[in-house]
Amino acid sequence: MARRRRRQKLPPEPVRATIESLSHDGRGIARIDGKTVFVDGALAGEEVSFQYSRLHKSYDEGRTTQVHQSAADRVDPKCQHFGVCGGCSLMHMAPEAQLAHKQATLAEHFTHFGSLTPQTWLPPLTGPLWGYRRKARLGVKYVTKKEQVLVGFREKASPFIALLNQCEVLDPRVGMRLGELGEMIAGLDAYNRIAQIEVAMDDEHVALVFRNLDPLSDADKQQLIDYGQQHNLWMYQQPGGPDTVSPLWPQRPQLSYAPEDGLTLNFDPSDFTQVNAGINEKMIQRALALLDVQPEDRILDLFCGLGNFTLPLARRVAEVVGVEGDQALVRHANNNAALNQLNNAEFEQADLTQTELKDYPWAQKGFNKILLDPPRSGAFEVLHQLAELGAERLVYVSCNPATLARDAGELVNQHGYTMEAAGIMDMFPHTTHVESIAVFTKQR
Numbered sequence: 001m002a003r004r005r006r007r008q009k010l011p012p013e014p015v016r017a018t019i020e021s022l023s024h025d026g027r028g029i030a031r032i033d034g035k036t037v038f039v040d041g042a043l044a045g046e047e048v049s050f051q052y053s054r055l056h057k058s059y060d061e062g063r064t065t066q067v068h069q070s071a072a073d074r075v076d077p078k079c080q081h082f083g084v085c086g087g088c089s090l091m092h093m094a095p096e097a098q099l100a101h102k103q104a105t106l107a108e109h110f111t112h113f114g115s116l117t118p119q120t121w122l123p124p125l126t127g128p129l130w131g132y133r134r135k136a137r138l139g140v141k142y143v144t145k146k147e148q149v150l151v152g153f154r155e156k157a158s159p160f161i162a163l164l165n166q167c168e169v170l171d172p173r174v175g176m177r178l179g180e181l182g183e184m185i186a187g188l189d190a191y192n193r194i195a196q197i198e199v200a201m202d203d204e205h206v207a208l209v210f211r212n213l214d215p216l217s218d219a220d221k222q223q224l225i226d227y228g229q230q231h232n233l234w235m236y237q238q239p240g241g242p243d244t245v246s247p248l249w250p251q252r253p254q255l256s257y258a259p260e261d262g263l264t265l266n267f268d269p270s271d272f273t274q275v276n277a278g279i280n281e282k283m284i285q286r287a288l289a290l291l292d293v294q295p296e297d298r299i300l301d302l303f304c305g306l307g308n309f310t311l312p313l314a315r316r317v318a319e320v321v322g323v324e325g326d327q328a329l330v331r332h333a334n335n336n337a338a339l340n341q342l343n344n345a346e347f348e349q350a351d352l353t354q355t356e357l358k359d360y361p362w363a364q365k366g367f368n369k370i371l372l373d374p375p376r377s378g379a380f381e382v383l384h385q386l387a388e389l390g391a392e393r394l395v396y397v398s399c400n401p402a403t404l405a406r407d408a409g410e411l412v413n414q415h416g417y418t419m420e421a422a423g424i425m426d427m428f429p430h431t432t433h434v435e436s437i438a439v440f441t442k443q444r
Helices: 095-114 178-186 218-231 277-291 310-314 327-339 380-389 401-415
Strands: 015-018 028-032 035-040 047-055 059-069 135-143 148-152 194-201 206-212 234-238 246-249 255-257 265-267 298-302 319-324 345-349 369-372 393-398 418-425 435-441
Touching: 015 028, 035 047, 095 401, 095 418, 135 178, 148 178, 218 234, 218 246, 265 327, 277 310, 277 369, 277 393, 277 418, 277 435, 298 310, 310 319, 310 327, 310 345, 319 327, 327 345, 369 380, 380 401, 393 401, 401 418, 401 435
Parallel strands: 035 059, 206 234, 298 319, 298 369, 319 345, 369 393
Antiparallel strands: 015 047, 028 035, 047 059, 135 148, 135 194, 194 206, 234 246, 255 265, 393 435, 418 435
16 A cells, blocks of 8 residues: 655745746746745735745745735735635736736747747737626535625635625626625525525626525525515526526516627526626627628638627628537527527537538538637637638637647648737736637638
Protein backbone atom coordinates (compact mmCIF):
# COMPACT_ATOMS: atom_id res chain seq x y z
CA MET A 1 0.00 0.00 0.00
CA ALA A 2 1.34 3.41 -0.97
CA ARG A 3 2.12 5.69 1.93
CA ARG A 4 0.01 8.82 2.17
CA ARG A 5 2.12 11.92 1.72
CA ARG A 6 2.22 13.98 4.90
CA ARG A 7 0.56 17.37 4.44
CA GLN A 8 3.05 20.20 4.81
CA LYS A 9 2.44 22.66 7.59
CA LEU A 10 1.62 26.21 6.53
CA PRO A 11 4.11 28.85 7.70
CA PRO A 12 2.40 30.64 10.61
CA GLU A 13 3.66 34.17 9.92
CA PRO A 14 3.09 36.41 6.88
CA VAL A 15 5.91 36.61 4.34
CA ARG A 16 7.04 39.76 2.54
CA ALA A 17 7.54 39.58 -1.21
CA THR A 18 7.77 41.54 -4.45
CA ILE A 19 5.10 40.69 -7.02
CA GLU A 20 6.76 40.12 -10.38
CA SER A 21 3.73 39.72 -12.65
CA LEU A 22 0.05 38.81 -12.80
CA SER A 23 -1.33 35.38 -13.66
CA HIS A 24 -4.16 34.88 -16.14
CA ASP A 25 -6.54 34.33 -13.23
CA GLY A 26 -5.62 37.68 -11.67
CA ARG A 27 -3.26 36.58 -8.90
CA GLY A 28 0.12 38.12 -8.24
CA ILE A 29 3.17 35.96 -8.93
CA ALA A 30 6.08 36.00 -6.48
CA ARG A 31 9.19 33.82 -6.08
CA ILE A 32 10.08 32.62 -2.61
CA ASP A 33 13.28 30.58 -2.35
CA GLY A 34 13.00 29.75 -6.04
CA LYS A 35 9.39 28.55 -5.80
CA THR A 36 6.44 30.25 -7.48
CA VAL A 37 3.71 31.58 -5.19
CA PHE A 38 0.35 32.80 -6.50
CA VAL A 39 -0.80 35.61 -4.21
CA ASP A 40 -4.46 36.54 -4.22
CA GLY A 41 -5.15 40.28 -3.95
CA ALA A 42 -1.73 41.43 -5.16
CA LEU A 43 -0.84 43.32 -8.35
CA ALA A 44 2.30 43.33 -10.47
CA GLY A 45 5.08 45.56 -9.11
CA GLU A 46 3.74 45.65 -5.56
CA GLU A 47 5.55 44.95 -2.32
CA VAL A 48 3.17 42.94 -0.12
CA SER A 49 2.99 40.68 2.87
CA PHE A 50 1.01 37.51 2.33
CA GLN A 51 -0.18 34.55 4.34
CA TYR A 52 0.34 31.10 2.86
CA SER A 53 -3.01 29.38 2.22
CA ARG A 54 -2.01 26.21 0.41
CA LEU A 55 1.22 24.37 -0.37
CA HIS A 56 1.86 22.24 -3.47
CA LYS A 57 4.80 20.36 -4.86
CA SER A 58 5.65 22.78 -7.67
CA TYR A 59 3.97 26.01 -6.48
CA ASP A 60 2.25 27.55 -3.47
CA GLU A 61 -0.71 29.85 -2.88
CA GLY A 62 -1.28 32.77 -0.56
CA ARG A 63 -3.46 35.78 0.14
CA THR A 64 -2.37 39.37 0.65
CA THR A 65 -2.47 40.63 4.23
CA GLN A 66 -0.80 44.02 3.73
CA VAL A 67 0.26 46.16 0.78
CA HIS A 68 3.51 48.02 1.56
CA GLN A 69 4.00 49.57 -1.89
CA SER A 70 0.98 49.86 -4.18
CA ALA A 71 0.94 49.54 -7.96
CA ALA A 72 -0.10 52.65 -9.88
CA ASP A 73 -3.19 50.83 -11.17
CA ARG A 74 -4.49 49.76 -7.73
CA VAL A 75 -7.89 51.24 -6.80
CA ASP A 76 -10.22 50.86 -3.85
CA PRO A 77 -12.78 48.09 -4.60
CA LYS A 78 -16.32 49.43 -4.80
CA CYS A 79 -17.88 46.25 -3.40
CA GLN A 80 -17.87 45.76 0.35
CA HIS A 81 -17.63 42.00 -0.18
CA PHE A 82 -14.55 42.03 -2.43
CA GLY A 83 -12.01 39.48 -1.25
CA VAL A 84 -14.65 37.28 0.34
CA CYS A 85 -17.01 36.69 -2.59
CA GLY A 86 -15.50 34.67 -5.41
CA GLY A 87 -17.45 36.48 -8.13
CA CYS A 88 -14.90 39.20 -8.96
CA SER A 89 -11.10 39.00 -8.95
CA LEU A 90 -9.94 42.31 -10.43
CA MET A 91 -12.01 44.96 -8.64
CA HIS A 92 -8.83 46.29 -7.01
CA MET A 93 -7.38 47.07 -10.46
CA ALA A 94 -8.22 50.19 -12.49
CA PRO A 95 -10.58 49.43 -15.42
CA GLU A 96 -7.98 50.49 -18.04
CA ALA A 97 -5.45 48.13 -16.48
CA GLN A 98 -8.02 45.32 -16.48
CA LEU A 99 -8.44 45.77 -20.23
CA ALA A 100 -4.68 45.75 -20.78
CA HIS A 101 -4.36 42.57 -18.70
CA LYS A 102 -7.09 40.81 -20.68
CA GLN A 103 -5.59 41.79 -24.03
CA ALA A 104 -2.17 40.60 -22.84
CA THR A 105 -3.77 37.32 -21.80
CA LEU A 106 -5.27 36.86 -25.27
CA ALA A 107 -1.96 37.73 -26.94
CA GLU A 108 -0.06 35.27 -24.76
CA HIS A 109 -2.52 32.50 -25.60
CA PHE A 110 -2.18 33.22 -29.34
CA THR A 111 1.59 32.96 -29.02
CA HIS A 112 1.59 29.88 -26.78
CA PHE A 113 -1.08 27.76 -28.49
CA GLY A 114 -0.91 28.91 -32.10
CA SER A 115 2.39 30.81 -32.58
CA LEU A 116 0.23 33.62 -33.94
CA THR A 117 -0.20 37.36 -33.80
CA PRO A 118 -3.15 39.08 -35.51
CA GLN A 119 -2.28 41.51 -38.27
CA THR A 120 -4.38 44.13 -36.44
CA TRP A 121 -5.45 44.47 -32.81
CA LEU A 122 -9.03 45.68 -32.53
CA PRO A 123 -9.82 48.31 -29.88
CA PRO A 124 -11.54 46.75 -26.84
CA LEU A 125 -15.33 46.86 -26.68
CA THR A 126 -16.35 48.43 -23.39
CA GLY A 127 -19.58 49.25 -21.59
CA PRO A 128 -20.95 49.93 -18.09
CA LEU A 129 -18.69 48.83 -15.24
CA TRP A 130 -21.42 48.35 -12.62
CA GLY A 131 -24.82 46.72 -12.58
CA TYR A 132 -24.24 45.22 -16.01
CA ARG A 133 -25.01 41.59 -15.31
CA ARG A 134 -28.48 40.38 -16.33
CA LYS A 135 -27.96 36.62 -16.04
CA ALA A 136 -26.77 34.83 -12.92
CA ARG A 137 -27.18 31.67 -10.88
CA LEU A 138 -27.36 32.53 -7.21
CA GLY A 139 -26.66 29.92 -4.59
CA VAL A 140 -29.13 29.57 -1.71
CA LYS A 141 -28.26 27.95 1.61
CA TYR A 142 -29.82 27.82 5.06
CA VAL A 143 -26.93 27.98 7.54
CA THR A 144 -27.96 26.38 10.82
CA LYS A 145 -25.26 28.06 12.92
CA LYS A 146 -26.28 31.47 11.65
CA GLU A 147 -30.00 30.61 11.56
CA GLN A 148 -30.02 32.52 8.29
CA VAL A 149 -30.67 31.90 4.59
CA LEU A 150 -27.78 33.13 2.45
CA VAL A 151 -28.32 34.14 -1.18
CA GLY A 152 -25.41 34.96 -3.45
CA PHE A 153 -22.19 33.64 -4.94
CA ARG A 154 -19.65 31.28 -3.42
CA GLU A 155 -16.79 32.44 -1.26
CA LYS A 156 -13.42 32.75 -2.93
CA ALA A 157 -11.78 29.31 -3.17
CA SER A 158 -14.58 27.77 -1.10
CA PRO A 159 -17.78 25.77 -1.65
CA PHE A 160 -19.66 27.91 0.88
CA ILE A 161 -22.12 30.66 -0.03
CA ALA A 162 -20.73 34.06 0.91
CA LEU A 163 -22.69 36.27 3.31
CA LEU A 164 -23.66 39.07 0.90
CA ASN A 165 -25.92 42.06 1.29
CA GLN A 166 -25.59 43.21 -2.30
CA CYS A 167 -23.69 42.71 -5.56
CA GLU A 168 -22.30 45.70 -7.45
CA VAL A 169 -22.00 43.98 -10.85
CA LEU A 170 -25.43 42.34 -10.83
CA ASP A 171 -28.24 44.49 -12.21
CA PRO A 172 -29.45 46.46 -9.15
CA ARG A 173 -33.00 45.15 -9.60
CA VAL A 174 -31.61 41.98 -8.01
CA GLY A 175 -28.09 42.96 -6.94
CA MET A 176 -29.36 45.32 -4.26
CA ARG A 177 -31.79 42.84 -2.68
CA LEU A 178 -29.71 39.72 -1.95
CA GLY A 179 -30.17 40.03 1.81
CA GLU A 180 -33.86 40.76 1.34
CA LEU A 181 -34.29 37.63 -0.80
CA GLY A 182 -32.66 35.58 1.95
CA GLU A 183 -35.07 36.99 4.52
CA MET A 184 -38.04 36.23 2.27
CA ILE A 185 -36.93 32.61 1.73
CA ALA A 186 -36.37 32.22 5.47
CA GLY A 187 -40.10 32.75 5.92
CA LEU A 188 -41.06 29.86 3.63
CA ASP A 189 -41.95 26.35 4.77
CA ALA A 190 -39.26 25.23 2.31
CA TYR A 191 -36.63 27.63 3.72
CA ASN A 192 -34.01 24.86 3.71
CA ARG A 193 -35.08 23.19 0.44
CA ILE A 194 -34.39 26.00 -2.04
CA ALA A 195 -31.07 25.29 -3.73
CA GLN A 196 -30.58 28.20 -6.11
CA ILE A 197 -32.19 31.12 -7.91
CA GLU A 198 -31.73 31.46 -11.65
CA VAL A 199 -31.84 35.15 -12.58
CA ALA A 200 -32.76 36.39 -16.06
CA MET A 201 -33.67 39.95 -17.04
CA ASP A 202 -34.64 42.10 -19.95
CA ASP A 203 -35.05 45.89 -20.08
CA GLU A 204 -38.46 45.80 -18.41
CA HIS A 205 -38.68 42.57 -16.44
CA VAL A 206 -36.84 40.41 -13.90
CA ALA A 207 -37.40 36.64 -13.76
CA LEU A 208 -36.42 34.63 -10.68
CA VAL A 209 -36.49 30.84 -10.97
CA PHE A 210 -36.47 29.13 -7.57
CA ARG A 211 -34.99 25.61 -7.64
CA ASN A 212 -37.16 23.82 -5.08
CA LEU A 213 -35.91 20.41 -4.01
CA ASP A 214 -39.36 19.46 -2.65
CA PRO A 215 -42.84 20.47 -3.89
CA LEU A 216 -43.81 23.91 -2.65
CA SER A 217 -46.77 24.24 -0.33
CA ASP A 218 -49.67 26.43 -1.40
CA ALA A 219 -48.67 28.90 1.30
CA ASP A 220 -45.10 29.08 -0.08
CA LYS A 221 -46.34 29.60 -3.61
CA GLN A 222 -48.57 32.43 -2.44
CA GLN A 223 -45.73 34.02 -0.49
CA LEU A 224 -43.51 33.97 -3.57
CA ILE A 225 -46.32 35.43 -5.67
CA ASP A 226 -46.95 38.17 -3.12
CA TYR A 227 -43.27 39.08 -3.02
CA GLY A 228 -43.09 39.13 -6.82
CA GLN A 229 -46.16 41.35 -7.14
CA GLN A 230 -44.87 43.72 -4.46
CA HIS A 231 -41.50 44.22 -6.18
CA ASN A 232 -42.53 43.62 -9.82
CA LEU A 233 -40.47 40.41 -10.07
CA TRP A 234 -41.62 37.48 -12.18
CA MET A 235 -41.56 34.32 -10.04
CA TYR A 236 -40.99 30.76 -11.27
CA GLN A 237 -40.54 27.37 -9.65
CA GLN A 238 -38.27 24.54 -10.82
CA PRO A 239 -38.91 21.21 -9.05
CA GLY A 240 -36.61 19.22 -11.38
CA GLY A 241 -34.54 19.72 -14.51
CA PRO A 242 -34.67 22.75 -16.82
CA ASP A 243 -37.81 21.41 -18.53
CA THR A 244 -39.74 21.66 -15.22
CA VAL A 245 -39.50 25.47 -15.00
CA SER A 246 -42.99 26.96 -14.73
CA PRO A 247 -44.27 30.44 -13.83
CA LEU A 248 -45.98 31.19 -10.55
CA TRP A 249 -46.69 34.81 -11.47
CA PRO A 250 -47.66 36.14 -13.94
CA GLN A 251 -49.36 33.31 -15.80
CA ARG A 252 -47.82 33.93 -19.24
CA PRO A 253 -44.59 35.88 -18.81
CA GLN A 254 -42.36 36.55 -21.82
CA LEU A 255 -38.83 37.89 -21.63
CA SER A 256 -37.37 39.56 -24.73
CA TYR A 257 -34.49 41.75 -25.82
CA ALA A 258 -33.59 43.86 -28.84
CA PRO A 259 -30.10 43.06 -30.17
CA GLU A 260 -30.55 46.03 -32.50
CA ASP A 261 -33.29 48.51 -33.33
CA GLY A 262 -36.36 46.95 -34.92
CA LEU A 263 -35.54 43.37 -33.90
CA THR A 264 -37.06 41.45 -30.97
CA LEU A 265 -35.86 38.11 -29.61
CA ASN A 266 -38.00 36.24 -27.11
CA PHE A 267 -36.34 33.93 -24.60
CA ASP A 268 -37.10 31.85 -21.53
CA PRO A 269 -35.25 32.31 -18.19
CA SER A 270 -33.28 29.08 -18.69
CA ASP A 271 -32.15 29.95 -22.24
CA PHE A 272 -28.59 31.03 -22.86
CA THR A 273 -28.33 34.77 -23.44
CA GLN A 274 -25.37 37.10 -23.03
CA VAL A 275 -25.11 38.54 -19.53
CA ASN A 276 -24.18 42.05 -20.66
CA ALA A 277 -26.80 43.61 -22.93
CA GLY A 278 -24.73 46.67 -23.86
CA ILE A 279 -21.66 44.66 -24.87
CA ASN A 280 -23.86 42.17 -26.72
CA GLU A 281 -25.26 44.93 -28.93
CA LYS A 282 -21.77 46.24 -29.71
CA MET A 283 -20.47 42.71 -30.27
CA ILE A 284 -23.14 41.98 -32.87
CA GLN A 285 -22.31 45.14 -34.81
CA ARG A 286 -18.59 44.36 -34.68
CA ALA A 287 -19.20 40.81 -35.92
CA LEU A 288 -21.30 42.11 -38.83
CA ALA A 289 -18.61 44.62 -39.74
CA LEU A 290 -15.83 42.02 -39.58
CA LEU A 291 -17.86 39.65 -41.74
CA ASP A 292 -18.25 42.48 -44.25
CA VAL A 293 -21.82 41.36 -44.90
CA GLN A 294 -23.18 41.94 -48.39
CA PRO A 295 -26.72 41.50 -49.78
CA GLU A 296 -25.71 38.46 -51.85
CA ASP A 297 -24.02 36.56 -48.99
CA ARG A 298 -25.00 33.06 -47.88
CA ILE A 299 -23.81 32.77 -44.28
CA LEU A 300 -23.54 29.90 -41.81
CA ASP A 301 -23.94 30.69 -38.09
CA LEU A 302 -22.64 27.83 -35.95
CA PHE A 303 -23.62 27.44 -32.28
CA CYS A 304 -26.32 29.99 -33.04
CA GLY A 305 -28.45 29.70 -29.88
CA LEU A 306 -31.77 31.46 -30.25
CA GLY A 307 -30.59 33.64 -33.14
CA ASN A 308 -28.52 36.36 -31.43
CA PHE A 309 -26.31 36.81 -34.53
CA THR A 310 -28.42 34.92 -37.06
CA LEU A 311 -31.38 37.28 -37.16
CA PRO A 312 -29.38 40.52 -37.42
CA LEU A 313 -27.54 38.82 -40.30
CA ALA A 314 -30.83 37.82 -41.94
CA ARG A 315 -31.82 41.48 -42.20
CA ARG A 316 -28.77 42.14 -44.39
CA VAL A 317 -27.97 39.07 -46.51
CA ALA A 318 -29.61 36.74 -49.01
CA GLU A 319 -29.68 33.69 -46.76
CA VAL A 320 -28.41 32.59 -43.35
CA VAL A 321 -28.51 29.15 -41.72
CA GLY A 322 -28.16 28.86 -37.97
CA VAL A 323 -27.03 25.54 -36.49
CA GLU A 324 -27.47 24.65 -32.81
CA GLY A 325 -27.25 21.45 -30.78
CA ASP A 326 -30.06 22.30 -28.34
CA GLN A 327 -33.43 21.49 -29.90
CA ALA A 328 -35.29 23.88 -27.57
CA LEU A 329 -33.09 26.78 -28.71
CA VAL A 330 -33.66 25.83 -32.34
CA ARG A 331 -37.39 25.97 -31.74
CA HIS A 332 -37.10 29.37 -30.07
CA ALA A 333 -34.90 30.66 -32.90
CA ASN A 334 -37.45 29.61 -35.50
CA ASN A 335 -40.16 31.34 -33.48
CA ASN A 336 -38.04 34.49 -33.33
CA ALA A 337 -37.54 34.43 -37.11
CA ALA A 338 -41.31 34.22 -37.57
CA LEU A 339 -41.90 36.94 -34.98
CA ASN A 340 -39.64 39.28 -36.96
CA GLN A 341 -40.98 38.13 -40.38
CA LEU A 342 -37.55 36.98 -41.54
CA ASN A 343 -38.08 34.25 -44.11
CA ASN A 344 -34.45 33.96 -45.21
CA ALA A 345 -33.25 32.56 -41.85
CA GLU A 346 -33.24 28.79 -41.43
CA PHE A 347 -32.42 27.02 -38.18
CA GLU A 348 -31.22 23.42 -37.91
CA GLN A 349 -30.43 21.11 -35.01
CA ALA A 350 -27.12 19.22 -35.24
CA ASP A 351 -24.43 17.97 -32.87
CA LEU A 352 -21.48 19.81 -34.35
CA THR A 353 -18.95 17.56 -32.62
CA GLN A 354 -20.38 14.35 -34.07
CA THR A 355 -21.49 15.17 -37.61
CA GLU A 356 -20.26 16.12 -41.07
CA LEU A 357 -21.93 19.35 -42.07
CA LYS A 358 -21.56 18.72 -45.80
CA ASP A 359 -23.90 15.72 -45.52
CA TYR A 360 -26.87 17.94 -44.63
CA PRO A 361 -29.06 19.22 -47.50
CA TRP A 362 -28.92 22.78 -46.15
CA ALA A 363 -25.11 22.78 -46.37
CA GLN A 364 -24.69 21.44 -49.88
CA LYS A 365 -24.92 24.83 -51.59
CA GLY A 366 -21.99 25.97 -49.47
CA PHE A 367 -21.42 29.26 -47.68
CA ASN A 368 -19.17 32.15 -48.52
CA LYS A 369 -18.94 33.36 -44.91
CA ILE A 370 -19.17 31.71 -41.48
CA LEU A 371 -19.74 33.01 -37.97
CA LEU A 372 -19.21 30.76 -34.96
CA ASP A 373 -19.73 31.37 -31.25
CA PRO A 374 -18.83 28.06 -29.58
CA PRO A 375 -18.84 27.12 -25.87
CA ARG A 376 -15.70 27.24 -23.76
CA SER A 377 -14.50 23.96 -25.26
CA GLY A 378 -14.13 25.65 -28.64
CA ALA A 379 -14.84 24.35 -32.14
CA PHE A 380 -11.82 22.18 -32.94
CA GLU A 381 -13.95 19.25 -34.15
CA VAL A 382 -15.57 21.24 -36.96
CA LEU A 383 -12.66 23.35 -38.18
CA HIS A 384 -11.62 20.93 -40.91
CA GLN A 385 -15.06 21.26 -42.46
CA LEU A 386 -15.21 25.02 -42.73
CA ALA A 387 -12.89 25.45 -45.70
CA GLU A 388 -14.68 22.58 -47.47
CA LEU A 389 -17.90 24.61 -47.24
CA GLY A 390 -16.33 27.33 -49.39
CA ALA A 391 -16.07 30.09 -46.77
CA GLU A 392 -13.51 32.77 -47.58
CA ARG A 393 -14.27 34.81 -44.47
CA LEU A 394 -14.81 33.56 -40.92
CA VAL A 395 -15.57 35.40 -37.67
CA TYR A 396 -14.96 33.55 -34.41
CA VAL A 397 -16.53 34.80 -31.16
CA SER A 398 -14.97 33.21 -28.09
CA CYS A 399 -15.48 33.04 -24.33
CA ASN A 400 -12.17 31.18 -23.78
CA PRO A 401 -8.88 32.62 -25.10
CA ALA A 402 -7.10 29.26 -24.80
CA THR A 403 -9.46 27.40 -27.13
CA LEU A 404 -9.69 30.38 -29.50
CA ALA A 405 -5.88 30.40 -29.74
CA ARG A 406 -5.78 26.64 -30.30
CA ASP A 407 -8.44 26.83 -33.00
CA ALA A 408 -6.84 29.90 -34.60
CA GLY A 409 -3.58 27.96 -34.91
CA GLU A 410 -5.42 25.12 -36.62
CA LEU A 411 -7.19 27.45 -39.06
CA VAL A 412 -3.99 29.28 -39.95
CA ASN A 413 -1.42 26.49 -39.90
CA GLN A 414 -3.53 23.64 -41.29
CA HIS A 415 -6.34 25.16 -43.33
CA GLY A 416 -4.82 28.15 -45.08
CA TYR A 417 -6.54 31.00 -43.27
CA THR A 418 -4.99 34.30 -42.22
CA MET A 419 -5.91 35.92 -38.90
CA GLU A 420 -6.54 39.50 -39.97
CA ALA A 421 -7.68 40.98 -36.68
CA ALA A 422 -8.57 40.10 -33.09
CA GLY A 423 -9.54 41.88 -29.92
CA ILE A 424 -11.24 41.62 -26.55
CA MET A 425 -14.76 42.53 -25.49
CA ASP A 426 -15.22 43.40 -21.82
CA MET A 427 -18.34 41.30 -21.22
CA PHE A 428 -17.46 40.75 -17.53
CA PRO A 429 -15.73 43.81 -15.99
CA HIS A 430 -13.85 43.20 -12.71
CA THR A 431 -13.43 39.49 -13.50
CA THR A 432 -10.64 37.65 -15.33
CA HIS A 433 -13.12 36.32 -17.90
CA VAL A 434 -11.87 37.18 -21.42
CA GLU A 435 -14.43 37.43 -24.23
CA SER A 436 -12.82 37.94 -27.63
CA ILE A 437 -13.42 38.04 -31.36
CA ALA A 438 -11.21 37.26 -34.36
CA VAL A 439 -11.63 37.39 -38.15
CA PHE A 440 -9.96 35.01 -40.58
CA THR A 441 -9.76 35.18 -44.36
CA LYS A 442 -8.80 32.66 -47.02
CA GLN A 443 -7.52 33.61 -50.43
CA ARG A 444 -9.12 31.83 -53.37
